[in-house]
Amino acid sequence: MEHPIIGYHKDEEDDWVAELSCGHNQHVRHNPPWQLRPWVTSRKGRESRLGHQLDCKKCDRNEPKDFKV
Template identity: 55%
Template sequence: MHKIEERTSLNKDLPESEQNPDGRDRSMVALIIGFHQDDDRHWVAELSCGHTQHLRHQPPWQSRAWVLDPAQRLEKTGQPFACGWCAQERE
């Protein structure tokens, strides 16, 4: 009999689901200063660097259930966020 080794999937609220696939390192960090919804009602983070970033919860591809909860969004305000736009500007 074969032993089945189960592993957690990436669509759970784990650090693996928040990694930056484009190679951004954590030194290119801005702070989340607020949120707003776009015309399609998707949540967008406003960053201290002046850029914005859509934060969608679309399992299994993007697991960010916290973005749907006002209290959890408030907790993320002031937290570091690796800005992909700033990373592109440095290349």
């Protein structure tokens, strides 16, 4: 199920995590060659993706929310 990105934070390993409107978090790493997400490396890039839809696997599995929306 797709939900828009509403914010970001870094995890304990200093990786970027997208906060989705559904209340779930999802890592948004740029680790070539497996994941090409150069936009995550800059503040301007991350801001440009606010509202972008990501497929939330946690919603598909009916997992509890990571945070309150």
